[in-house]
Amino acid sequence: MTAVSPHIDTGQNVLTVSNLSLEFSNSAGVVRALDDVSFAVRKGEILSLVGESGCGKSVTAMSIMGLLPRHGARIVSGSVRLGEQELLGASERTMRRVRGDRIGMIFQDPMTSLNPVHTIGMQIAEVVRQHRGLSGAAARARALEMLELVRIPDARNRLGAYPHELSGGMRQRVMIAMALACDPELLIADEPTTALDVTVQAQVLDLIADLRQNLGMSVIFITHDLGVVSSTADRMMVMYAGRIVEEAPVEKLFARPSHGYTAGLLQSLPGTQTRHRDVLAEIPGSVPRLDKVVEGCAYAPRCSFATGACLDPLPPPRRIEPEHSARCIHSETVFETIRNTDIVRAWA
Amino acid sequence: MPDNSIADLRPRQGFQPSRLIGWVGREPMTASCVAVLLFFVLVAIFAPLIAGDPIALNPAERLTSSSESAIWGRDHLGRDVFARAVYGTRTSMLVGFSVAGLTTLFGVAIGIYAGMSRIGGAVIMRLNDAMMAIPAILLAIALASLMNAGVVTVIIAITLPEIPRMVRLVRSVVLGVREQPYVAAATSIGTSGLAMVWRHILPNTLGPVLVQATYACASAIIASAVLSFLGVGTSPEVPSWGGMMADARSYFRIHPELMAYPGALLSMLVLVVNILGDRLSDALDPRKTRRGSL
Amino acid sequence: MSSKPYLSLDKISKTYALGREKFGGPERFLQAVDQISLDVPRGETLGLVGESGCGKSSLARLIMQLERPSSGAIAFDGVDPAGLNATELKAARQRFQMIFQDPYASLNPRMRARAIIAEALVNFRKGNAEEINRRVEELAIQVGLSSFHLDRFPHELSGGQCQRIGIARAIALSPDLIVADEPVSALDVSIQAQILNLIVRLQEEMGLTLVFISHDLSVVSHVADRVAVMYLGRIVELGKTADLFGRPAHPYTRTLLTAVPRPMPSSRGKRSRISGELPSPLNPPSGCHFRTRCSFADARCAAEVPVLRVIGGAQQAACHHAEDIQATLNQDEIETDNA
Structure with a gap:
């Protein structure tokens, strides 16, 4: 059978989700958004969550990040462990330290996740300052380093650019730079290329794959596009109606x-x-x-x-x-x- | 014939009693506001059954407190404060609803025209800007003092400065609706002119308009009180909350309740109308109502 | 297919004035559609492919007479709607219809499905209320909806069901031509096949001419007889689907084909090696718009706008180096299962 990618350390799980069940309630009633979801992300692997709207793939990401709405969402059972640390039920203070530091996240629409009134250099520097307590100059240096890492051309001058001055693909790169600024163990990418044009999508997919290889981080890649999965992921989980219905390394699942x-x-x-x-x-x-x-x-x-x-x-x-x-x-x-x-x- | 089927195209949403009950359970705040507003409406309608004569003078009992004949006491001319407050509800409600209704009617008509016609729109919007440059209350005072005192005068004086605000809102909403793909879709199946406005533009503009109308209603109630307070509103013998408060001003230190009764009623009515306006915007969005069952 | 084209575009352009970015700055113009000429024979499916800002949606609006071209002429069966008065144009609209991308936004949220589908029939007085109602029920069956769906508001239905309503509305007047602007890209993967099958079936049943716009190459390759590739307002390549996907002659077509990740083992871990960003359509490069991202570009490409010219058979490309590129084509690089 196909060999496991060389970047993956099979013995070590970065994240373990066990028996996670989750309900949303609103005026219309109760919705079982996740039903007994269990999986593990290994060190250095790209795990893809595949499914259609409402299948629970984004909700899974949100529960890992502790970003579920305070009202209406109820965790029925389960646990989410980042290394040895339990994240479900952790305090907001703990989660704030985890987010951006140990887990980075990027979203479908990079424009709404960037603050339009601050320069991108400042926004990246802010992340490092908050989590690493770096001084202004050191944080700026780190921001520059990150922009170069995500291959933004002319990075030094782009530090002072505002989000609206960048194209969609560049904005997504900035989001990736922000998400990776503190060397997280895990990157969660929620449909990161869905809003991008195909040629730009190809560039961003290449970037994510290269960064995984160079930085050794793990990636949860959420998408609805089987083509993207097959070109990028090591392992995939197909979700339907809040459940994982099939799970395997990509080659095995397609075969x-x-x-x-x-x-x-x-x-x-x-x-x-x-x-x-x-x-x-x-x-x-x-x-x-x-x-x-x-x-x-x-x-x-x-x-x-x-x-x-x-x-x-x-x-x-x-x-x-x-x-x-x-x-x-x-x-x-x-x-x-x-x-x-x-x-x-x-x-x- | 075809007329029949055109009627069939009109957007509508059926009323279901079970929906109403469920709604009261989910939105107790909104439901109680509706109840309070309904109470005010009933008081206004049935004022003669609730209270005595609000105009009759009784100089012998001027500035007395609560008694058998006048439970909220009597004012400086010996008039029944309770009766005046009850009849004052009529004035306030009449002014509030008339202003809201007239503002909506004219504002929507002018605003939709301004939104649909490029040149006409530009002319109207400049006139609108000019109107809005005049402070609303000063314009109202000027208009009220130029015309004969009376409720109709007050309504006109408050409505006129209110219309430009509505026009501006309607136009901006219409400009947004016009860009919606369903309008392009309607164009390509041959819908145009009034049919386009009636079927597609108007129904999708109405939500924010009704919200604005409630604010117009609330501010009209206050404005009518202000006009009465300043002595340019309804004639002094017609009971109104603003007039009552103006009269009570001289006796505020010894009889603060003369100011408090109309003041409290005014605040409560305005508050309720404002809250309802807020809630209305959500309720009117068809996408936010309960999803149909499978 | 008859030899006379049903839809004919003759050098149409559309320029939008965007005003000034800064006070006192230069006025900016967006050339959304740049001198496009295209003939679509009756009954053909023409695929229109390109990335955002390439002008494919503007072209759709121009064809649909929702906007007037800045220059050039459009003809339906030899008749240019620009010469018609309002009444005649309204009557002519029966002949061409559109399917929209967003299934929800293209339906009036305050109308029930029944009224939405009936509107076209009411506009053109296609019978009395009863006849119209019967026709609406027929249309609903044709697109796979039941009377249950007809009495719902759009927000009570799924995206696929709403798209079926949009399709029923488009075919209600039995048009000759349908412009489908990204009709499946907003739908869930499992729904896309339903809607694609429906569009293809209706086209065959009704003998429709179809302009199918999509950014998704696999969808276009499935549906289209011929494909036009657009880049920054211009058609850069035009040809039969199998030719164009099998032997792309324009470097941009090649780039697109390699960029799309397909669920095939060949795309596993492949690096696309695409350089550069899509230039701003406000300030496109001189000469060939694609030259800034093209590895074949030379001085001629900057100086001279390449015109769309015949490369071989029915295939046309707007590239100075098209022959060389086709010759150097490495078959391994491109999936050939469409050829």
Whole structure:
């Protein structure tokens, strides 16, 4: 099987999330946003969380960062451990020290995350000053170093630039510089390239991959784009309706999709396996709303493999092969059906 | 015929009693404000049933405190303070709602025109700026003193300076709505002119407009009190809260309650209207109401 | 396909005046669309590809007569709408319709689905209330909605359902041409295939001419017969889908193709080696707009604007070095499963 990327230290988990369940309540009722989510991020790896809107991938990131709304969000169970430190239920003061220092985060829209009235140099320097207590001059030097690290051309002059003077791609680089200014162990990237043009996206993806390699940090990369996952990530987790439905190293998952949802996604991608203008395999229905607790497989109503047994309470994840698991009772049937499609054959 | 189906295009949202009950449970603050406002409305309507004669003079009992015949006492001319306060509600409500209604009517009409027409809009907005350069209360005083004293005069005097504010708001909202893709979509299926305004522009402008209308209502209630207080509002014998407070000024040290009763009612009404205005903006956004069930 | 084009663009340009950045500074202009000529035969699907600011959405608005071009002429079946009066233009609008990117923003939030779809029919008096209602129900079935959905407001429906309403509205008047501006890019991945299938099916059933705009190359390669690639207001390459994706002649097309990460093993850990930023459309480079990011650029590219010229067969490119580039094309670099 494929070798693990050389940057990854398999023996050491940077972050461990166990049995995390989370509910949101509002006037419309209670929504189970995360249901028994467990995973670990290894040192130096890029782990991708893949899924559609409302699948829980961003909520997972927010609960790690302690950024859930104070009212309305309730953690039902679980734990989030950064190294030895428990983050769930930690005080706001502790979390403020963790955020930006040990975990950095970048978002989809870099404009809304940057303060429009301060120069980017000052904003990066501020992060270092707060967490590292560096003096003004040292913090500025660090800001310059960071801008060079994220390959912003003419970095010295850009220190004095305001966010609106930069392009979208440059702003995202500045966000990455800010997130990495304190050498975090973990970078959480929530759809960092979704708002960018494809050529700029390619540059930012390259940058993230290179930084991982050079700095040895771990990355949680949240995206809905399977193409981005396959070009960037070491391991991936597919999420659906608040649950992890399949998890494996990228090569293994594409070579042996074992959940009805993963298979459905791969088959419905235009331009990968179908011939020109052929009818694409559709996933019927729409993304569920989560306001009803589903005992069985949440994807069953849309799944072409579903049987009555899929509505029974969900069994624990099934081991498909080492490091590859799927929460699907029909995983063999799924794979047998999809194994001859172009995309799966290409990876096999 | 086609008229029928055009009517069918009008945006609407059905009323459901169960929704109302659920809403009271979720928004107790808003619900109690609605209740207080309703109470004021009822008092204004049924004033003759609640209180005695607010104009009758009773010089023998001037400046007396609470009694059988006048539970809030009598003023410096021996008039029943409770009766005057109750009838004063009428004046305040009448002025408040009329000003809000007229401001909305004219403000929306002018504002939508200003937002839809480029040249007309530019002319109107410059006139608007000129109007807004005059302090509203001075303009109102000037207008009120030029015309005959009376409620209609007060309403006109307060409405006129209020309209430019509404026009400016409506125009800016319309300019935003016009850029919405659904307006481009409507254009490409042949919707234009009044149909465009009626189906697409107006319904999506109304939210912020109604909020502004409540503020206009509240400020009109205060402005009418100010005009009465300054002696340029309604004629002195017509009971109004502002007039009562003006009369009470001379006796404030010995009979502060003469000032307190109308003052408290005025504050309460204005507060309630303002809170409702705040809540209205959320309630009117269709995207923020409860999602339909599956 | 008949030989006479249904939609014909003749050197159309659109310039927006943006005012002055600073008081007393120079007036700034944005050349959103720069001398674009294009013929779309009846029944064809033309894909329009490009990054933000390339002018593809401006072009859509020009075709849809939502804006007037600054210069040049547009013709539908030989008729230029610029010569029509308001009434005639309104009547002509029945022939071309649009599908929008944002499924929610393109529907009036205060109208129910039924009224949204009916509006076009009401505008053109397509029968009485009962007939219109029946037609709306038919349209709903055609796009995969039920009467349950028809009585909902947009915010009560999912993005995919809203996009179906938008499509029903677009086909209500049985148009000849549909401009679809990024119709699936705001939708969830699992919904995109549904909507793409629907658009392709309706096109075939109704014999529509389709202008399909997208930044997503895999979507365009799936749908389009021919593809036009735009960069900063100009068409830089135009050709049959298989030719253009298989043997791109313009360096920008090549850049785009290598930049898109595809879920294929070949893209694993690949570095794209794309240099430079998209230049500001307010101040594009002289000559060839792409030269600042192009490894083939030389002095001629800065001095002389390359015109769109035939490279081979039906393929056209606006590049001075197109032949050399096609010759040096390394087949490994580009996925050829579309060819």
